[in-house]
Structure formats: structure tokens, C-alpha cells
Amino acid sequence: xxxxxxxxxxxxxxxxxxxxxxxxxxxxxxxxxxxxxxxxxxxxxxxxxxxxxxxxxxxxxxxxxxxxxxxxxxxxxxxxxxxxxxxxxxxxxxxxxxxxxxxxxxxxxxxxxxxxxxxxxxxxxxxxxxxxxxxxxxxxxxxxxxxxxxxxxxxxxxxxxxxxxxxxxxxxxxxxxxxxxxxxxxxxxxxxxxxxxxxxxxxxxxxxxxxxxxxxxxxxxxxxxxxxxxxxxxxxxxxxxxxxxxxxxxxxxxxxxxxxxxxxxxxxxxxxxxxxxxxxxxxxxxxxxxxxxxxxxxxxxxxxxxxxxxxxxxxxxxxxxxxxxxxx
Amino acid sequence: xxxxxxxxxxxxxxxxxxxxxxxxxxxxxxxxxxxxxxxxxxxxxxxxxxxxxxxxxxxxxxxxxxxxxxxxxxxxxxxxxxxxxxxxxxxxxxxxxxxxxxxxxxxxxxxxxxxxxxxxxxxxxxxxxxxxxxxxxxxxxxxxxxxxxxxxxxxxxxxxxxxxxxxxxxxxxxxxxxxxxxxxxxxxxxxxxxxxxxxxxxxxxxxxxxxxxxxxxxxxxxxxxxxxxxxxxxxxxxxxxxxxxxxxxxxxxxxxxxxxxxxxxxxxxxxxxx
Numbered sequence: 001x002x003x004x005x006x007x008x009x010x011x012x013x014x015x016x017x018x019x020x021x022x023x024x025x026x027x028x029x030x031x032x033x034x035x036x037x038x039x040x041x042x043x044x045x046x047x048x049x050x051x052x053x054x055x056x057x058x059x060x061x062x063x064x065x066x067x068x069x070x071x072x073x074x075x076x077x078x079x080x081x082x083x084x085x086x087x088x089x090x091x092x093x094x095x096x097x098x099x100x101x102x103x104x105x106x107x108x109x110x111x112x113x114x115x116x117x118x119x120x121x122x123x124x125x126x127x128x129x130x131x132x133x134x135x136x137x138x139x140x141x142x143x144x145x146x147x148x149x150x151x152x153x154x155x156x157x158x159x160x161x162x163x164x165x166x167x168x169x170x171x172x173x174x175x176x177x178x179x180x181x182x183x184x185x186x187x188x189x190x191x192x193x194x195x196x197x198x199x200x201x202x203x204x205x206x207x208x209x210x211x212x213x214x215x216x217x218x219x220x221x222x223x224x225x226x227x228x229x230x231x232x233x234x235x236x237x238x239x240x241x242x243x244x245x246x247x248x249x250x251x252x253x254x255x256x257x258x259x260x261x262x263x264x265x266x267x268x269x270x271x272x273x274x275x276x277x278x279x280x281x282x283x284x285x286x287x288x289x290x291x292x293x294x295x296x297x298x299x300x301x302x303x304x305x306x307x308x309x310x311x312x313x314x315x316x317x318x319x320x321x322x323x324x325x326x327x328x
Numbered sequence: 329x330x331x332x333x334x335x336x337x338x339x340x341x342x343x344x345x346x347x348x349x350x351x352x353x354x355x356x357x358x359x360x361x362x363x364x365x366x367x368x369x370x371x372x373x374x375x376x377x378x379x380x381x382x383x384x385x386x387x388x389x390x391x392x393x394x395x396x397x398x399x400x401x402x403x404x405x406x407x408x409x410x411x412x413x414x415x416x417x418x419x420x421x422x423x424x425x426x427x428x429x430x431x432x433x434x435x436x437x438x439x440x441x442x443x444x445x446x447x448x449x450x451x452x453x454x455x456x457x458x459x460x461x462x463x464x465x466x467x468x469x470x471x472x473x474x475x476x477x478x479x480x481x482x483x484x485x486x487x488x489x490x491x492x493x494x495x496x497x498x499x500x501x502x503x504x505x506x507x508x509x510x511x512x513x514x515x516x517x518x519x520x521x522x523x524x525x526x527x528x529x530x531x532x533x534x535x536x537x538x539x540x541x542x543x544x545x546x547x548x549x550x551x552x553x554x555x556x557x558x559x560x561x562x563x564x565x566x567x568x569x570x571x572x573x574x575x576x577x578x579x580x581x582x583x584x585x586x587x588x589x590x591x592x593x594x595x596x597x598x599x600x601x602x
Contacts, residue, residue: 079445090437098368
């Protein structure tokens with residue numbers, strides 16, 4: 001087993017029929033790190049995870065997980081990983097305890113070991129009470145926690161989480177974040193996909209941005225923010241005319257703009273000299289800008305700069321109800 | 329969540345791994361686990377359970393009391409029809425396997441199973457084993473009700489053993505065929521269509537009426553379709569009349585269906601989950 005890298009992929013390509021989903025994906029995750037693969041719907045996140053978890057085969061490229069080749073040493077890979085997909089992988093007609101027991105047996109534990117493990121996990125995930133009821137009676141957040149618990153039964157060294165919080169309400173999302181953050185401190189390697197910048201920012205040591213089947217950026221949250229601009233100057237403008245005027249002067253330099261709220265943002269290094277120069281440049285008459293504020297750049301800015309599109313926000317959950325029917 | 333979250337202790341003492349990994353043994357153990365799963369779920373799926381237990385009994389009562397009077401078979405009709413009803417119920421019960429298989433495939437659980445290195449054969453074997461147990465239960469119920477309404481078989485212990493053997497072989501074959509169909513179907517509703525196919529197969533056979541009473545063009549099919557030798561065998565064994573080559577034909581059919589279904593499901597499982 002190679003020591004440092006738990007996930008290495010290079011040149012992964014995959015097409016489904018005429019649709020090219022991945023066109024050369026390179027990724028590396030170090031042991032004990034959390035990588036967030038960030039991208040909009042249809043970017044190829046799930047396909048990447050399925051290839052790394054041995055469930056799909058790449059048309060080209062090679063990948064090693066936990067030191068094993070995902071094609072030729074598939075069995076070894078499977079014994080080292082777990083996968084939690086977008087759809088809860090649970091039996092509604094079994095109780096929580098029975099689901100975990102079954103997964104334990106399938107992961108190679110003896111009956112007694114599987115029973116003990118199921119009990120431990122139910123307790124740790126605060127599901128002991130509900131564990132005796134069939135999952136059909138559980139809420140979406142509880143199901144997702146059980147789903148995560150089930151993925152830990154076999155004590156994997158690499159955990160794949162495909163959009164672990166899509167479709168969950170805020171409280172359930174935070175509960176999942178707490179679980180993932182807890183896992184991360186235990187030394188396991190985590191590969192998670194998400195559409196949510198906030199999620200990637202909070203959980204990941206490193207973020208890879210996937211867009212159009214390619215990794216368009218890869219680095220720490222800080223490095224990615226730095227790649228766009230260290231800081232952002234947000235201007236609040238007097239009226240619509242002022243907005244148009246400032247937008248015209250900034251042109252392509254504006255990193256965000258909202259004509260309705262009369263705000264516009266522009267990259268800056270945050271120094272007084274640069275901010276003063278920018279203000280003088282966009283508002284020589286000193287009437288257009290009412291207020292300004294300097295912020296550290298957010299991942300939103302990064303995403304916009306890298307992909308030319310704003311990222312999805314968690315508040316767009318309603319649009320995704322059809323993706324995650326178990327969500328509450 | 330416990331105070332320090334699951335991180336504190338989820339990496340417990342590593343489970344003692346099976347010292348020498350044997351893929352065949354692992355597949356068998358997985359199949360047993362999957363059978364337990366399928367049986368537990370079947371027991372809790374009350375609608376399906378009631379249907380698969382009561383429908384055969386209702387069909388038998390329907391034939392015996394409504395149609396029976398009008399059908400001349402040379403014996404009491406209940407005596408004639410029980411083997412057909414047993415077969416019909418076995419086929420119908422086995423066919424619901426397709427729905428369970430498709431339900432697995434359309435949910436996320438099949439990916440979890442595969443990432444745990446559970447083979448497709450183990451998953452399907454679990455469904456088939458559960459189907460066999462379910463159908464043995466419904467068959468016993470049919471025999472019990474049949475006895476209550478006057479069915480008096482004259483079979484000895486060896487005959488009963490042979491009946492059980494032939495029936496189980498048939499149920500295994502149809503269950504596995506049904507599982508293969510479940511791998512083809514895109515939705516559980518579509519998979520349910522397989523039940524109809526299997527449900528109607530016994531009608532153009534000697535199950536409910538003697539073949540000689542059917543139009544001539546149907547004789548060829550009715551005499552040579554897979555269900556007929558099974559029914560002839562059951563009837564012969566239960567009523568202690570000569571069975572001729574029927575048992576061998578029945579076994580040959582079941583075996584052929586099983587082999588074809590296992591081969592097809594292997595290919596279909598790989599294609600469906602690629």
C-alpha cells in the first residue's frame with residue numbers, strides 16, 4: 001500500500017453514449033484528509049465517485065484507492081472503502097438495528113460482532129431509541145444518519161459520501177456535518193461531493209472544483225479564495241443610474257452585481273491605497289457610492305470566477321425534492 | 329450524538345477479519361444473510377403476504393365450487409384440480425420475486441451491497457431462497473384447505489417426498505427466472521407484469537381441465553409446455569397413478585429454466601449495474 005495517498009486518479013474519462021461526462025479528471029487525496037469535490041448538477045461528481053468506488057469503469061485513465069487499482073484489485077478496494085450515495089441505502093421494512101446488523105454480516109463480521117457493532121453505532125448516532133422501529137417510520141434526517149452509520153460498519157479507511165446533505169433541512173444538515181467532522185478527526189480519509197460551497201468550506205481540507213467533466217481548480221479553501229482575489233470590495237450605490245455607471249466603468253472586473261439591491265463587488269488586495277484608487281476610479285464625482293465594505297473573498301467568488309456561473313446555494317433545496325425523496 | 333460525536337470511538341478494536349478469505353464461502357455467507365433479509369421484509373410486507381397466501385386458496389375455492397360442477401374429469405373435481413392450484417400458486421408466488429429484485433435495483437441499496445463486495449448472485453439467491461420459503465408456506469396452506477374441502481390424496485411418504493422435491497425445483501426455477509426478469513424491468517410496476525405471464529401459463533395445460541377438451545390446435549402447446557409434466561407428476565404421485573416419464577420431463581424443464589435464468593441474470597446484473 002502506498003503510504004501517503006489514499007485516492008489517486010489520473011486522466012479519468014467516461015462517456016454514457018454520446019454524452020461525455022468526464023474528460024480527464026485528476027485527483028489526489030492524502031491519508032486522513034477530507035476532499036470536497038465541488039460542482040453543479042451534472043458536473044460529473046457522482047460518476048467520479050462511482051468509478052473510484054469500483055461501481056463503474058472509466059473509459060480511460062487509472063485510479064488507485066487505498067493503494068489498490070480500482071479495476072484490477074477491485075476486491076481489495078471494496079474491502080477498504082464505504083460508499084454513501086444520494087439515495088438512502090436502507091431497507092424500510094427492516095429496523096435500524098437489523099439494517100446495521102445485515103451490513104455488518106455483509107462486511108464480514110461474525111453474528112456476535114455484527115450485533116455489537118450495530119449497538120455501538122446506534123448509540124453513537126443517537127438512534128438507539130429508534131433502532132427497534134422499522135426505518136419506514138423514520139424522518140429523513142434520521143435515515144441519513146443511519147445511512148452514514150451503515151457505511152461505518154466495516155470500519156473503512158476511505159469513506160465516499162456522495163452529496164451527503166442534499167435534500168436535508170438545516171438541522172439535519174448540521175447533524176451530518178457534525179458527524180463528518182467527527183469522522184475526519186478520527187484519521188479516516190473522506191471523499192465527499194457537494195453542490196454547496198458552505199459545506200465544502202466547513203468540512204474539507206482541500207476542495208476540487210469539477211465543472212464540465214474536468215477539475216478546474218484544486219487546493220485549500222484559502223488557496224482557492226486567494227486564486228481569485230484576496231479581498232472583495234462591495235459597493236452600495238445610490239440609485240439605478242449610479243449602478244449602471246459604476247457597472248460600466250468596472251466592466252469585466254465586477255465579480256458580482258445585483259441591480260435590484262444596487263450592490264456590486266470588485267476584487268481588491270484590501271490595501272487602503274487600492275480601495276481609495278478604486279473608489280476614485282468608479283465614482284469620480286463622489287455621488288454614486290453610498291457605502292462600501294471589504295470582505296474576504298468567499299467560495300462563491302471562486303466558483304463564479306472559475307466556471308462563469310454562480311454556485312447553487314443550500315436555500316435552493318425545494319428544487320431538488322425530486323432528487324432526494326427521503327429528505328424532510 | 330454522544331458528547332464527542334461518533335469520532336471518539338467509532339474506530340474500535342478492529343473486527344477479527346476472516347483469516348483466509350474464501351470467495352465461495354463469502355458468497356454463500358452473503359447469500360444466507362440476504363435470505364434472512366428478504367424473509368424478514370416479506371414477513372412485514374403485509375399486503376403482498378396476504379395476497380400470496382390467500383389468493384391461491386380463493387382460486388381453489390373458485391374452481392372447486394363455481395366451475396367444478398361443470399367440468400367432467402373422471403374424478404371428483406377437487407381431486408383433479410388441487411395439483412393445478414398448487415402449481416398456479418407456486419408460480420404466482422415465485423413471480424413476485426421480480427418485484428423485489430427491481431425494487432432493490434431502483435433504490436440505492438444495490439450500490440451499498442456492491443461496495444461491500446456482495447456478488448449479484450448472492451443478492452438474487454437471497455430473494456430466491458425467500459421465495460421458496462414463502463411458497464412452501466402458501467402451498468401447505470392450499471393443501472390444508474384442500475383437505476378440509478374433501479381432497480384425499482392416496483400418496484405414501486415417498487410420494488410426498490417426491491412431490492416436495494418436484495415442487496421446490498419448479499419454484500426455484502421460476503423464482504430465478506423471475507429474478508432475471510426483475511433485472512430487466514425498469515420499475516417495480518413493470519416487474520409485476522411477470523406475475524401475469526406466469527399466472528396464465530398453467531391455464532393452457534392439464535391443470536384445470538383435461539387437455540382433450542381443448543381445441544385441437546392447442547393440444548401441441550398444452551401437452552408440451554413446462555407446466556404440464558409438473559402437474560402430471562403431482563397428480564400421479566398424489567393419486568397414486570402411473571406417472572410415466574413426467575417426473576423426468578418436469579425435472580428437465582425446471583433444470584433447463586434454472587440454468588438459463590442463472591446465466592441470463594449474471595449477464596443482466598453486470599449490464600444493469602455497470
